[in-house]
Amino acid sequence: MKLLIDVGNTRIKLGWVRNGLRESQSLALGHHEIDRLSDWLEQLATRPSAAIGVNVAGPYIAEAIDEIFTTQVNIETEWVHSQPQAAGVRNAYDHQQLGADRWVSMLGLATQITPGDDTPLLLASFGTTTTIDTLEPTGSSETNTAAVFLGGLILPGPLLMTNSLATGTARLPVADSPAAAFPLHTHEAISSGIAAAQTGALLRQWREVLDRHGRAPRLFSSGGGWPLVESEMHRTVARAQADLGLAQQPIHWLPSPVLDGLAQLAVAA
Known part of the structure; x- marks a missing residue:
């Protein structure tokens, strides 16, 4: 063990x-x-x-x-620290600047690759920070590299955004409200703005991957802040897929991609 x-x-x-x-x-x-x-x-x-x-x-x-x-x-x-390559994943990011948790989560995400399928994978992790990272399968069984980590975004997580507004302003509260299209009170306005910012970052990367590959990535989520943005994410992503005439693809929840990646390293060792 x-x-x-x-x-x-x-x-x-x-x-x-x-x-x-x-x-x-x-x-x-x-x-x-x-x-x-x-x-x-x-x-x-x-x-x-x-x-x-x-x-x-x-x-x-x-x-x-x-x-x-x-x-x-x-x-x-x-x-563990970030590496140029491990467990079949090549790291295109500057590994000396990459957080070990982001790197190892990509090793965990690689376990979701379907053999023979080169559809990209995108993981949005909503913790203290939100990271939105893309993994590109190589589709090749002839090398030791099954996928390439293409990099991604870092932004404040949902709770950090909420707390920063409450502590950095004189009158704004710690908001706790569902997102709404047209918010009618301050709690709702803050929660909706934060959900919109998080969703907008995800959609930005989703479109970048779509433009790069000609196909939409499979979407995955993780992190304790996911419940704060989950409803808005599902609604907005589904609408974007419909607007572009794409098949409806769900966002898959991964409970612990970092532990999944560590397990890959442990088994390989």
């Missing part, structure tokens, strides 16, 4: 892989809940032999996790 650790800006997600099998449900913790990690380790059916993870939250959290793992199960975590 190898442990999988995704340390994000606000949450820690944990899973495992053993003989190619995965956990049925990953564990999600706030940074302040790291003590619960000990209980989770005790409840594992098999003693882990290794741990692999990504960390974008700084050294303090990584050191705390390392201490728990070393003390309790006598293993050290292999903290």
Whole structure:
């Protein structure tokens, strides 16, 4: 059993892989809940032999996790960094500037490629930041490269946008309202504006991929901020597909693409 650790800006997600099998449900913790990690380790059916993870939250959290793992199960975590290529994915981004979580999520997204299908994949992850990244399958079985990460966007996540308006202005509230086409009160106006900004960024990349390949990408979403924009995303994407006479394609939810990518690295190792 190898442990999988995704340390994000606000949450820690944990899973495992053993003989190619995965956990049925990953564990999600706030940074302040790291003590619960000990209980989770005790409840594992098999003693882990290794741990692999990504960390974008700084050294303090990584050191705390390392201490728990070393003390309790006598293993050290292999903290992954972005690479030019791994697990069949070539990285076209400047890997020295690419966050490990974005890179590893592309390795996880690559597991969604259908053999023989070169339709691009686009992953929108709504966390503290929103990232919208594109993976281009090569359609070739003759090389070790199944796909190329083409890069993507970074923008403030839905909750960060909400909080910035509340803290950066004198009178605007922390909005909590469904999006509307013509908002009639301030909460609704803020929520609608944020959903529109997030959706507009996604549609921008969707159109760029469509223009590049002559076909629309398959869409995937992840992250804790997804419920804040989900309804508007589905509505606006469906309308864009209809306007262009394209088949209706849903947005597929991925619970933990980073853990999926870490599992690929763990199995390959």
